[in-house]
Amino acid sequence: MSVFKDYKKEIMDAAHNERISLALSRAIKSYRANTNQALKKFPHTIQMAEEVRQIKEKAIGEMEKLAQQACAAITENKGKAYIAKTADDARNIIDGLVGKGKLIVKGKSMTAEEIGLREHLEERGNEVYETDLGEFIIQKLGSRPMHILSPAIHVPKEDVAELFSKITGEKLPADIPTLVATARKLLREKYFKADIGMSGANVVAADTGTLFIIENEGNIRLATGAPPVHIALVGMEKLVPTLGDAYKVAEVTWRYANYTVPSYVSLISGPSKTGDIEKVTTYGAHGPADFHVVFMDAGRTSLAKNPILRQALYCLRCGGCLYECPVFAVTAGHFGDKYFAGIGAVWAAMLSEDVEKGAAVAYTCLTCGRCKIRCPMKIDTPEMIVELRRLIVGDGTQATPLS
Amino acid sequence: MSKGTKGLIPPGLAYIADNFTSKGNILGASKGSGAKWAKDLGLPKRSDTVFFAGCGYQYSAELEALSSLIRGMDKSRIGAESSMGIATFGKKLGVDFGGVYRRVAARGGGSDAQPLMDAVKVLGKLGVQFGYLAEDEPCCAGLLHYVGLEKEFSENAQRLYGKLKSLGVKRIIGIVPSCTYTLRNLIPHSVPGYDIEVKHFSEVVREKINSIELRFPREVKVVYHDPCQLGRYLGLTEEPRQILRAIKGIELVETEWTHGEWATCCGGGGGFEAVFPELSQILAVNRTRELLETGAKMIVTNCPGCILQLRAGLKELKVEDVEVLDLAQVIAMAM
Numbered sequence: 001m002s003v004f005k006d007y008k009k010e011i012m013d014a015a016h017n018e019r020i021s022l023a024l025s026r027a028i029k030s031y032r033a034n035t036n037q038a039l040k041k042f043p044h045t046i047q048m049a050e051e052v053r054q055i056k057e058k059a060i061g062e063m064e065k066l067a068q069q070a071c072a073a074i075t076e077n078k079g080k081a082y083i084a085k086t087a088d089d090a091r092n093i094i095d096g097l098v099g100k101g102k103l104i105v106k107g108k109s110m111t112a113e114e115i116g117l118r119e120h121l122e123e124r125g126n127e128v129y130e131t132d133l134g135e136f137i138i139q140k141l142g143s144r145p146m147h148i149l150s151p152a153i154h155v156p157k158e159d160v161a162e163l164f165s166k167i168t169g170e171k172l173p174a175d176i177p178t179l180v181a182t183a184r185k186l187l188r189e190k191y192f193k194a195d196i197g198m199s200g201a202n203v204v205a206a207d208t209g210t211l212f213i214i215e216n217e218g219n220i221r222l223a224t225g226a227p228p229v230h231i232a233l234v235g236m237e238k239l240v241p242t243l244g245d246a247y248k249v250a251e252v253t254w255r256y257a258n259y260t261v262p263s264y265v266s267l268i269s270g271p272s273k274t275g276d277i278e279k280v281t282t283y284g285a286h287g288p289a290d291f292h293v294v295f296m297d298a299g300r301t302s303l304a305k306n307p308i309l310r311q312a313l314y315c316l317r318c319g320g321c322l323y324e325c326p327v328f329a330v331t332a333g334h335f336g337d338k339y340f341a342g343i344g345a346v347w348a349a350m351l352s353e354d355v356e357k358g359a360a361v362a363y364t365c366l367t368c369g370r371c372k373i374r375c376p377m378k379i380d381t382p383e384m385i386v387e388l389r390r391l392i393v394g395d396g397t398q399a400t401p402l403s
Numbered sequence: 404m405s406k407g408t409k410g411l412i413p414p415g416l417a418y419i420a421d422n423f424t425s426k427g428n429i430l431g432a433s434k435g436s437g438a439k440w441a442k443d444l445g446l447p448k449r450s451d452t453v454f455f456a457g458c459g460y461q462y463s464a465e466l467e468a469l470s471s472l473i474r475g476m477d478k479s480r481i482g483a484e485s486s487m488g489i490a491t492f493g494k495k496l497g498v499d500f501g502g503v504y505r506r507v508a509a510r511g512g513g514s515d516a517q518p519l520m521d522a523v524k525v526l527g528k529l530g531v532q533f534g535y536l537a538e539d540e541p542c543c544a545g546l547l548h549y550v551g552l553e554k555e556f557s558e559n560a561q562r563l564y565g566k567l568k569s570l571g572v573k574r575i576i577g578i579v580p581s582c583t584y585t586l587r588n589l590i591p592h593s594v595p596g597y598d599i600e601v602k603h604f605s606e607v608v609r610e611k612i613n614s615i616e617l618r619f620p621r622e623v624k625v626v627y628h629d630p631c632q633l634g635r636y637l638g639l640t641e642e643p644r645q646i647l648r649a650i651k652g653i654e655l656v657e658t659e660w661t662h663g664e665w666a667t668c669c670g671g672g673g674g675f676e677a678v679f680p681e682l683s684q685i686l687a688v689n690r691t692r693e694l695l696e697t698g699a700k701m702i703v704t705n706c707p708g709c710i711l712q713l714r715a716g717l718k719e720l721k722v723e724d725v726e727v728l729d730l731a732q733v734i735a736m737a738m
Contacts, residue, residue, distance in 0.1 A: 004411075011682065012681060012682060015682050326667055326670065326686050326690070327682070327686070330686070330689070359411035363416065363678050366668045367549060368631040368668035369631055369635040370631075370635065370665065370668065373635065373665060386548060386549060386551065389412075389550060391551075393412060
């Protein structure tokens, strides 16, 4: 029970931290207003979400097949693709590609977070820069993300100013544009000096091997475009059969992530190439000459076999549910593990195989069900939580389906 | 995931689950004490249609005593340090839970069971024929399902169905949202051929509300709080509002976004208050604040857990001119 004790202390400390509640109450208000507006402007999104749920339901049942198909497509595109059965396999494959002593620029990726990739690469003597502003702040604070899309959601501007002042050695004001400009300046040269750029992906089309990466800052365009090597780590649940399916997943994802449209969506299918001199295809024109994609299973295909818990794999990571969770509103990502709130308990127990942490998180869920109302995939988190608790208690009976 | 263990159930919930197995109700109150509120109401003990009172209101005084005790322990941090069950913990502190229950039970229902007495009165005035099983009323044990004790839940469901059938029950009018949901949606999955029709009080009242004139004794601005299990689980968001709108003197107002299916949980969901009592209270305050922003002077809901939470929220916020009432109480006052 000591895991529970530590965890309870952590979330109670968070619940007593008024800065967290304040930052989140503002974020929740603006999330709801932006999302309602985006959905009003593009009302077809709601029906498209239903279509995406069908696409995901089917795709989750055939992840292995889709991964093989995507690997074949990427190989045909002159990239290299790998299937990692476990988190260890994924780290080993990436170690083989990276080596040691490299400079790496990295886009935000929850899948990388899941396997502790940055820390792992750093331990092996690489210099890794998180380039997403929120993630950069988290990295420099030595903290961990508190929201899947806005990792530094709990850090007020005054704390960022103090942090950046320490890094630059000059006294910076708590002025947001100044802080953004500082991060830009600090990171700019790294993109062009880096040996390797790393990213995740929001969705992958198996037929063409195309990664869709949604972002607003432009850091991912630079990180996946400037260095000579691009390595992407992708959870196998991100695979869908076609380019058309992938587009629908992407649109629904950004709409429920409160954007009418994001500034950038990168579609990457292979290495940079040119045939402009005598029609001879040559790789590494302006972008990376080497393109590697690692598709990671790490418990996903086994989770897909549980008829109730497989819903966790339908998640688009839009983050909408988090804004509707009353516990998250006062604790932020302390209510969770690598992923947060109720659905985070499923990831902790089933994918990270940390049953004690998973249990602690599972019993923190109110099972109030508001997340399900928000979820574009209509993931029934209360139902998953009850199923998970049943598995944790281990009484071996079939759960009563809630719906 | 490796094989599970009951040791991973947080202490507060484990205590409640144990109570069910040893005492037949979630709070560990002595059997039959819950039925006292109805002893002078002259309700038949056998009927096709029964009013299902549930544990929440019948033991609300015990529940309140227990939760304030748990909260005290939690705040003192002793609870957080302890990995032992609350019952054991109570013993160590010299707290006699049984005694707490006996003292509140001695008060014999009183205002704690008012929503039940009012619900009975309202249904009677609307011409609904029904009985009340009193000490024969079984506990739905829904909490066992939420804790993850599916085997125990399922066994109880089968016993409960057998008992209700032997007593000739064909229809149930539920008042506690979670009992109603358990009886209507969960138990049928554990009991093949389950054929008892279950309706919630607000549905029954809604069907007949236009047959009588309702006027609240004074003009009052009311905000309705949707309990999670009534609104999102049972989908009954309109019925309570239609009833409130039918009462003259009541002006129904809504929170900006957090009403109906978007209502914020009071912080008492799924046994949460037994695991994280202090956090549960923070959430109660947050929800109470949202409701107060409407300027309402009365918060109406229909869940014993929500009522306790919201009253605790008002107390914490030192708001004295706003009251929390059950929908049944409001209708009874308007008759």
